[in-house]
Amino acid sequence: MTGTTFEVAALAGLSLAALLLVRLAKGPTVSDRLVAVNTMATQATLAVIFFAAFADRTIYLDVALWLCSFSYLATVVWARYLERGLL
């Protein structure tokens, strides 16, 4: 029962991330696209954790931790480029 719930939760989170592809395609600025990418990274982290708990594989948890730790770098580097004009 709990495993089925986790599987459904992973698939639901991924479908929500797929909805965000609309904003990723439409823009209109790069910052808008980065908002969508940031949210998709959060959803991917949750989906990986749910799938690891569903499939009982602890090795996937490292993927989730990595995604969560470094997904903000794209946004921060883009913000720094916008403000200072250098990377």
Place this chain on the structure above:
Amino acid sequence: MTVREGFVVALVAVGFFFTLSGVVGILRMPDLYTRIQCSSKTITMGALPALAAVVVGEGPVSPYGSRALLVAFLLLVVNPLSSHALARAAYKTGVPMWKGAVMDQVGQPRPDGTDRR
């Protein structure tokens, strides 16, 4: 269904509906700043119940529960940081606000020229 499974299902459902409202907001909101607000607040508050579901379902000292707690802490630190950096940079480089925006407390006049500081 035990009580623990009921809590897991309820927490996952709460997280899903928060995240759904956040995604709809990102798709429908009129300008960048309101989209950033949906991305930072609603998505974070939708991720926390979902991670709490993992903690409740697997136990806080299991590998899954402890990693879920760690990811929740990282999300609470990292998501506001990136949202703030992006909003600040966008405002400084003059990304326009929505035409119906009521107030800009940082100090620029409204897009249509009227000033309501």
